[in-house]
Amino acid sequence: MAIRYGKIELTVGPLQEKTRLDAYVAANTTSIGRSTLSLPTTEILLNGKIEKKSKQLKQGDVISISYSQEFFEGLKAQDLPLHVLYEDRDMLVIDKEQGMVVHPANGNYEGTVVNALLHRYGSSFTTSDEKQEEEEEVADLQTETIRPGIVHRLDKDTSGVLVIARTRESHRNLSAQFKEHTTEKWYIAIAKGVFSQKQGKLITHLSRDKHDRKKFAVCAENEGRLAETHYFVLKQYRDFALVRIRIFTGRTHQIRVHMASIGHPLVGDIIYGKSDGTTLMLHALMLKIDSPTNGERLCFRSPMPQRFRSFLRKPTI
Template structure:
């Protein structure tokens, strides 16, 4: 893990042995995986210092050097803060992971909408004295709960976007599905496209986008004719888990859009765990999101089994 600390608009990194010998060019492009356009911007705007003087981007760094990067200067507030208590699972100077409740949009779907989790995170940043530039890296459906990752500045957002695309951010879900899942584990590989007969529904379609869901049976409840499964995604299609399990003949409890019964008040889907390598410090991050439904939807469950 790389040591770093915030100093106003700047973030200072103490160069350890694993980064010694690398140039700033290599640090941004190869170690951090920063986009060329943003790397060029930091270089041209002189937003990087080494040992408090203007950096030479092609000079090797030495162990003990202090690299200061202006991540936070001149950031405009892009999201209107709205009062909300957010359940923070992890936070540092660059990223924040929060536990999303049900009945809440991840982000505004219309310009005037402000009652979303994104607005709530902006409020959290505001009241804790931070720059309120924030952007979601992925999303959850309105009635899906659990861990969501947000970025606090454009560079880390761009790196995380690339990590998500390259499947370097692992998202593990738990779901209650109808019926008895026969296989202890399996993979659903079925393309997903829009349902032309319904504005919001998706369906398995030969002409849809490639979609892969892996799953593992946690426990079967025969008396209630339902199964608790954990699943993780290789792709991130809209409603992917809901569509795939409905396609298998095991729709999620409460998911009436895809054939589930209405025995619970929402689709029984929860983003229980988020795992990734920190894009800048390279620390291993693992966040577990407890279920918070009232009344309870999921049975008592030991999250260490995920």
């Protein structure tokens, strides 16, 4: 892994409406994405003073940002099993196993989906010149970042449907679908507690937790990004419920944060709940997208995983 350092300076021009610093930077430079602005190593100065990325701007403000970005060199191709649901010349759809990391990061340089893709498609699959804002699971691709074909992400302990672009053209098409929220994303989860309502809609803003950078939290409108989650209780057990969830946006940890915020953290979620001796019960059940080849609406499904079935059969519940 290597590190690239950079610095950008911008002078704010005429504004038609209230504009956050991070939104202005994303709209006026291709050097960095919003994810980089969130890194603790990024220093943001507004008119010479350290400022938050959520700061509202006015014409004439001077923005100075110093940042560093990690990128990966010499990634290892590995012959790792992938459960393929669909494949054509433009995309690959897999049923990702729980415990498999999507792309390399600190402490996870091998055994990832990316390592498997390098083996499957070869070294020509290792670079992208796409630059886009990080949206939910949507990967933030910088010029020298190697994240082959990754269009969206699932957490390490979340299993289920994952789509991967095979060409730059299909990456551009699929990424736009996720960014514009034209995809349909359905999950199943096992959540703690007894639900007072069988269904509900959660529409809030989310941002990184001020006290723990590994977590996200519900926040005020001017401090975060809009997140919308709908849930439906499929079956209520004594202390848990099997829940079907659809997300209309896709922020990092969105489902986990939203369910915990209403008092129903997911079983096995040690970040937003308490340790209960089991693994995370969250699964990407279904994904609907338009084919980048011909525009046809496609639907991909992954069945309920065995860990769900085993947990729900326990006599103690």
